[in-house]
Structure formats: C-alpha cells, structure tokens
Amino acid sequence: MFEKLLAPGRIGKMELRNHVLMSPTETHFTSPDGMINWAEIDYYVERAKGGAALITTHQMQGNTKIDPIDPYPRSARFDDDCFIPMLTELTEAVHNEGAKISALASPGGGAQALGMPYDAGTLEDIPNVAPGDIECPVAQRKVRKLTVEEIKKSVEVFGKGCGRLKRSGFDAITIHAHCGYLIAEFLSPYFNNRDDEYGGSLENRARFLLELVASCRENVGPNMPIIVRLAMDEFIGDAGRCLPETIELCKMLESAGVDALDCGAGLFQTMALISPPVYYEKGFMADMTAEIKKAVSIPVITQGRLQDPEVAEKVLEDGKADFVSMGRAWIAEPEWVNKVACGDLDGMRRCISCDHCIGDRIASGNQTLRCTLNAMAGREHRFPYGYPKAADKKKVVVIGAGPAGLEAAYRLALRGHDVDLYDKADKLCGGEQIVAASTPPCKDNLMNVRKFYETQFGRMDNVTLHLGREITKETVSELKGDAVVLATGAIPIAPPIPGLRDNPKVVTAIDVLAHGAPVEGKVVIAGGGQVGVETAHWLAEKGFKDVAVVEMMSELSIDGELMTKLSLHPLLEEAGVKSYVSHQIRSINEDSVTVYDMNGDREFNIEADTVVNALGKKPLADLEEPLKEQFCQYYVIGDARGRSNICTGIEQGFITALKI
Numbered sequence: 001m002f003e004k005l006l007a008p009g010r011i012g013k014m015e016l017r018n019h020v021l022m023s024p025t026e027t028h029f030t031s032p033d034g035m036i037n038w039a040e041i042d043y044y045v046e047r048a049k050g051g052a053a054l055i056t057t058h059q060m061q062g063n064t065k066i067d068p069i070d071p072y073p074r075s076a077r078f079d080d081d082c083f084i085p086m087l088t089e090l091t092e093a094v095h096n097e098g099a100k101i102s103a104l105a106s107p108g109g110g111a112q113a114l115g116m117p118y119d120a121g122t123l124e125d126i127p128n129v130a131p132g133d134i135e136c137p138v139a140q141r142k143v144r145k146l147t148v149e150e151i152k153k154s155v156e157v158f159g160k161g162c163g164r165l166k167r168s169g170f171d172a173i174t175i176h177a178h179c180g181y182l183i184a185e186f187l188s189p190y191f192n193n194r195d196d197e198y199g200g201s202l203e204n205r206a207r208f209l210l211e212l213v214a215s216c217r218e219n220v221g222p223n224m225p226i227i228v229r230l231a232m233d234e235f236i237g238d239a240g241r242c243l244p245e246t247i248e249l250c251k252m253l254e255s256a257g258v259d260a261l262d263c264g265a266g267l268f269q270t271m272a273l274i275s276p277p278v279y280y281e282k283g284f285m286a287d288m289t290a291e292i293k294k295a296v297s298i299p300v301i302t303q304g305r306l307q308d309p310e311v312a313e314k315v316l317e318d319g320k321a322d323f324v325s326m327g328r329a330w331i332a333e334p335e336w337v338n339k340v341a342c343g344d345l346d347g348m349r350r351c352i353s354c355d356h357c358i359g360d361r362i363a364s365g366n367q368t369l370r371c372t373l374n375a376m377a378g379r380e381h382r383f384p385y386g387y388p389k390a391a392d393k394k395k396v397v398v399i400g401a402g403p404a405g406l407e408a409a410y411r412l413a414l415r416g417h418d419v420d421l422y423d424k425a426d427k428l429c430g431g432e433q434i435v436a437a438s439t440p441p442c443k444d445n446l447m448n449v450r451k452f453y454e455t456q457f458g459r460m461d462n463v464t465l466h467l468g469r470e471i472t473k474e475t476v477s478e479l480k481g482d483a484v485v486l487a488t489g490a491i492p493i494a495p496p497i498p499g500l501r502d503n504p505k506v507v508t509a510i511d512v513l514a515h516g517a518p519v520e521g522k523v524v525i526a527g528g529g530q531v532g533v534e535t536a537h538w539l540a541e542k543g544f545k546d547v548a549v550v551e552m553m554s555e556l557s558i559d560g561e562l563m564t565k566l567s568l569h570p571l572l573e574e575a576g577v578k579s580y581v582s583h584q585i586r587s588i589n590e591d592s593v594t595v596y597d598m599n600g601d602r603e604f605n606i607e608a609d610t611v612v613n614a615l616g617k618k619p620l621a622d623l624e625e626p627l628k629e630q631f632c633q634y635y636v637i638g639d640a641r642g643r644s645n646i647c648t649g650i651e652q653g654f655i656t657a658l659k660i
C-alpha cells in the first residue's frame with residue numbers, strides 16, 4: 001500500500017527518501033529583519049522527523065536593497081552573510097532527521113508585498129517595486145517600475161544569495177515564481193505592461209526568471225537542483241497567464257536547466273486557489289499538472305488538498321505528477337509519512353482545509369502559525385520534550401465529547417491522568433453542534449475530528465468513555481475525581497424578535513442540519529454568520545429555489561475565514577441565494593419576515609414559509625455551580641466558556657490539560 005508515495009525518488013542529483021514533499025508554509029516567527037529562529041527550526045524539524053522527503057522553507061528574500069518591502073510580515077532573508085549561521089542551524093537540524101531542505105528563494109514581493117520595509121520600519125514614501133506600473137488590487141499600494149539596471153542588479157545579487165544558501169547547507173533552491181510575487185508579476189500579462197525586453201511576449205516576460213535561473217546556476221554549480229515554483233494558471237481569465245502559456249514556459253525552464261517544477265495555481269486576486277478550502281475537490285490541481293508533465297521530462301510536483309494518502313497515492317499512480325507536495329497536511333499531521341508508512345491511517349490528524357492557519361492567522365491576523373486540529377503546530381519550540389507528563393497522577397472528569405472535551409481528555413490522558421469522559425450522545429462528536437457543522441456541503445470532513453480521537457482513545461487504557469450519559473444537576477454528585485473539565489458546548493439563542501419564539505414555522509439551523517427538521521417553500525435565514533450561510537448553501541443544494549439570508553452586518557460571514565468566504569460566497573450567488581446584508585429582522589409574520597434596511601432606512605417584507613434561526617448561540621454551562629462545589633479544580637472550555645469554534649475549543653482543551 002502507498003508504494004508510490006513511499007518509494008525513494010530523485011530530483012536532479014538529489015536523492016529523496018520518498019515522494020512526499022512539504023510545501024512552503026509561512027510561520028511568522030522570523031525576526032522582523034529576516035532572521036530565521038528556533039521557533040521555526042523546531043517547526044520544520046518535527047515535519048522532518050515525521051518523514052517529509054523534502055521541506056521547502058517559506059519565502060526568503062534575496063535582494064532587499066532593490067525590493068525593500070517584506071512581502072508579508074516576517075519573511076526570511078538571504079541577502080547578507082549575517083543570515084548564514086541561523087540558516088545553517090536550520091539545514092543541519094533538518095538533515096539530522098533525514099530530510100532534505102530547499103530554500104524558497106525570491107527576489108522580492110513586488111506590487112503584492114504587504115509587509116513593511118525591512119530597514120525603515122515605516123511605509124512612508126517607499127512604494128512597492130513592480131515590473132510595470134500596475135498596482136496589485138489586493139495590496140493596493142503605490143508601485144514603482146523597476147529599471148533595467150535594477151533588474152540586472154537584482155539578478156546578480158539573487159544569484160550570489162543562492163550561493164550563500166548553498167553554503168548554508170540547503171540541498172536545493174526553489175525559485176519562487178508563485179503566489180503573485182515579483183517573479184510571478186513579470187510572468188503575468190496582467191501585471192507586466194513593460195514595453196522593453198522584459199515585457200510583452202512570453203519570451204520577454206520570462207526573461208527575468210530565466211536570468212535568475214542562470215544566475216542561480218552560476219553560483220550553486222551544476223549539481224544543486226533548481227526547482228521553479230509557479231502557478232499553472234492565474235485564474236483571472238484572459239487577462240492573466242493561463243495553462244497553455246505556462247506549458248510553453250515550463251519547456252523554456254527545462255531547457256534552461258531547471259530540475260523540477262513545483263506547480264500550484266492562483267495569485268493574490270485568486271488567493272483561495274493558493275490554499276484551497278473545502279469547496280475545491282481534493283487533488284483538483286493534478287489534472288493541470290498532468291498537462292505540464294506531458295510537455296516536459298523533468299519531474300513535476302503537484303499540490304492542493306492532497307491531505308488524504310489515498311488521494312495522493314492515486315495522483316502518482318495515475319501518472320499525473322512525479323511528486324506530491326503538501327502544506328496543510330503537514331501542519332495538521334507532522335508525522336504524515338511515518339503514519340502512512342506504518343498503516344496508521346485512522347490515527348492521522350487529517351487536515352480539514354478550514355484555512356484557519358493561513359486565512360485567519362497568517363493572512364488576516366498577522367499572527368503566528370496555528371492549526372485548528374493540531375494545537376502543537378507553531379508551539380513545537382515550547383515543548384522540546386513533547387507534551388509533558390504530570391508530576392502527580394489525578395482522576396479527571398470531562399463532560400462533553402465535542403472537539404474541546406475530546407482534546408482535553410486526550411491531552412489529560414497523555415499527561416498520565418485517569419480520565420472519565422461523559423457525553424449524552426452515544427458517540428464521540430455526536431453532539432448536535434458538530435453534527436450540524438459537518439452536514440452542509442463539503443463539510444463532512446469535520447468528522448475527521450471524531451476519527452482521530454476515537455482511534456487514540458482505543459489505544460489508551462486511561463480514558464474511560466461514558467457515552468449516552470447525560471450529566472444533570474441531580475447526577476453531578478455521582479461524579480468523582482480531583483478535577484473536572486466542563487465542555488458541554490452551546491445552544492442557539494432566540495432574541496426577543498416578535499414572532500421568533502414559539503412559532504411552528506421557525507426552526508433553528510441546528511434543528512434543520514442536525515435533526516432534519518422540516519423546511520418548506522420560501523425560506524428566510526435569520527443571521528448570515530457561518531451557520532446561516534452554510535445552512536443556505538445546504539438548502540440550495542437540496543433544491544430550495546427561494547432562500548434569502550438576512551444579516552445585520554455589512555457582509556455575510558463577516559468573521560469567517562478569508563479563503564472560505566472567497567470560495568463560498570460566489571457559490572451562494574450562483575445558487576441564487578439572496579443576500580440582505582445591513583438588514584435587521586423586525587418581526588416574523590404569518591407568511592413573511594419584516595426587515596429594516598439599515599442603509600436605505602426603509603422597512604419591507606420578504607415572503608417566508610419557513611424561517612431558520614441562525615442568530616447565534618450561548619454557552620451551555622448550567623452545571624457550572626454544582627461542579628464548582630464538588631471539585632477543587634474546575635475548568636470550562638470551548639463553547640461552554642463563550643463564543644468559540646473547533647479551533648478555540650481544541651486549543652483550550654490543550655492548554656487546560658497542562659494545568660491539571
């Protein structure tokens with residue numbers, strides 16, 4: 001099983017222990033001046049230990065004098081010898097675990113850069129540099145067109161930097177022509193409006209990249225593999241670079257001595273494609289990669305939702321690519337290859353493509369890397385000896401086997417405590433919230449949460465499951481232990497809107513999604529947060545033709561993760577779901593809902609046969625008082641503590657277990 005994934009491979013002269021690579025993932029740990037540090041080294045080392053054949057670092061800047069803006073807060077640098085010591089620490093540490101490492105080398109962030117200038121610490125009067133004078137519609141920063149002299153200098157300095165990377169112990173250089181940064185902009189007909197030898201025809205647009213390849217080769221010698229990472233299609237229609245042109249480009253790169261092509265898709269304007277959320281099929285980029293593979297004879301690497309070993313193996317088996325590379329699969333499951341190799345498929349944390357790591361943390365939040373499922377991700381450096389054992393063994397009661405309670409129970413057991421886990425549902429993750437959450441289209445992978453904990457508990461002899469056991473105020477006294485963790489989740493709220501309560505035509509989203517409550521005719525969904533929007537999506541897929549979402553805020557799923565929103569909202573539009581943002585529900589009537597248009601200052605009715613209440617939730621923590629009286633150590637986590645989600649629930653379970 002998984003022969004293709006696990007077979008040794010080779011890129012150029014670089015031997016690889018298997019066919020599973022790790023794609024670049026920013027961590028935001030690098031220091032503001034571009035110095036790699038131990039937090040990220042430890043992050044990479046865990047993935048090297050876990051069996052990755054080749055780790056590609058996050059973006060590193062090779063020329064900050066000509067492109068002085070950090071593409072995103074805290075990318076690394078390689079344009080000075082002062083970076084060599086820490087880069088060497090990184091490569092040595094990864095080599096010690098048997099993996100190879102490639103540097104994602106970039107000459108700059110271009111028009112799309114969103115960080116600060118490395119030196120000045122302020123953006124004042126420093127425009128982004130770009131191939132032409134086109135601003136990036138996402139970054140919306142002023143740009144300055146590079147002169148030919150600067151381009152030549154940039155090529156020279158970049159090459160010297162690649163030599164420095166080689167001296168720092170890297171096994172390969174991955175030239176970063178992906179994600180819409182500077183090289184990608186030169187390649188892009190959208191961004192590159194130069195009329196000299198670096199603009200116009202594909203040959204001219206590719207010149208910068210080809211010169212960088214040559215300069216890199218000159219400095220790293222004939223044996224070090226050079227990989228080019230690029231988008232196969234920018235997905236901005238005819239304005240951008242599309243697959244047929246990329247195929248030509250790939251042939252040019254092969255002729256220029258490039259050893260492998262690392263193929264992704266998209267640029268900032270189409271950023272959801274870069275880390276595709278659940279609404280993209282698993283492995284959907286492989287067919288495009290296959291087209292490139294047909295045109296070249298160097299290895300091609302594919303990526304994009306390949307987190308399931310079955311899917312990844314099939315891509316290789318079908319000959320669509322030579323290697324698979326994964327970003328999020330490694331964040332969620334640092335032991336990905338090791339677990340595949342020993343057949344522990346159920347014991348893997350399978351990434352759910354929620355994009356919390358990239359959308360919430362890195363892109364929108366300017367925060368360090370975290371993962372919904374794996375609370376250790378981004379914290380490896382804080383646990384050099386793993387999750388710690390407790391000094392004294394205790395007996396701990398956990399109430400609620402949703403994500404929060406499950407993680408608490410799992411971590412408590414890892415610490416060596418005896419855990420009694422109670423849930424009124426008859427299975428783990430059997431509560432109505434998580435069942436509802438995994439019901440809308442493409443959301444079934446949330447049940448990966450159950451699979452992981454079920455498997456782990458099956459291997460532990462210190463977790464006792466008490467399923468189908470509701471704890472009530474009356475039965476609390478039967479619980480015995482040194483500490484208790486309350487993780488009973490939340491229940492929907494019903495604000496005092498006339499007609500909302502005790503109305504047979506009003507159902508909650510939970511009723512609909514988890515309990516199959518009947519919905520008929522024209523549907524108005526009250527509340528356009530994640531729950532309302534996903535319920536609308538589900539209803540539209542079920543064939544409901546008249547679904548309207550009413551939301552007080554100015555945008556649907558305003559707090560939702562960026563990539564997911566960018567993908568889901570167009571699907572809702574396509575399905576004809578009507579959206580009333582900046583509208584407030586005033587009352588629910590016999591056959592309509594009265595709404596108030598907050599911008600237009602007017603009231604009107606929307607016809608409704610069913611109203612779905614998706615107006616929010618409140619903690620279900622009514623056991624708090626009796627538990628406090630009975631246990632000296634008492635904790636509330638997850639939705640029971642306050643507004644939360646799977647990520648915060650798991651994180652609180654992880655952190656709380658450390659306190660007991």
Ligand SMILES: Cc1cc2nc3c(=O)[nH]c(=O)nc-3n(C[C@H](O)[C@H](O)[C@H](O)COP(=O)(O)OP(=O)(O)OC[C@H]3O[C@@H](n4cnc5c(N)ncnc54)[C@H](O)[C@@H]3O)c2cc1C
Binds near residue numbers: 433
């Ligand atoms: C439609 C929808 C979509 C969602 N999508 C996402 C998403 O994509 N990503 C995300 O992060 N979050 C999502 N959420 C939110 C997410 O489901 C919750 O935040 C998460 O489940 C909370 O975890 P928890 O463990 O705190 O509580 P819960 O998952 O609610 O678990 C609580 C558990 O406690 C049990 N319980 C309650 N009372 C008792 C009692 N007295 N005795 C014994 N057992 C008891 C319940 O049976 C349940 O199993 C979504 C929610 C909905 C409704």
Ligand SMILES: Cc1cc2nc3c(=O)[nH]c(=O)nc-3n(C[C@H](O)[C@H](O)[C@H](O)COP(=O)(O)O)c2cc1C
Binds near residue numbers: 025059
């Ligand atoms: C947190 C995070 C950070 C990323 N950072 C980078 C980056 O610095 N450079 C890059 O080219 N791609 C980056 N990516 C994209 C990934 O390398 C990968 O191509 C993408 O996530 C699709 O693969 P996956 O489905 O296996 O995650 C990042 C992705 C994530 C999730």
Ligand code: SF4
Binds near residue numbers: 329353
């Ligand atoms: S945060 Fe979500 S998308 Fe990112 S690695 Fe973790 S599970 Fe996957």
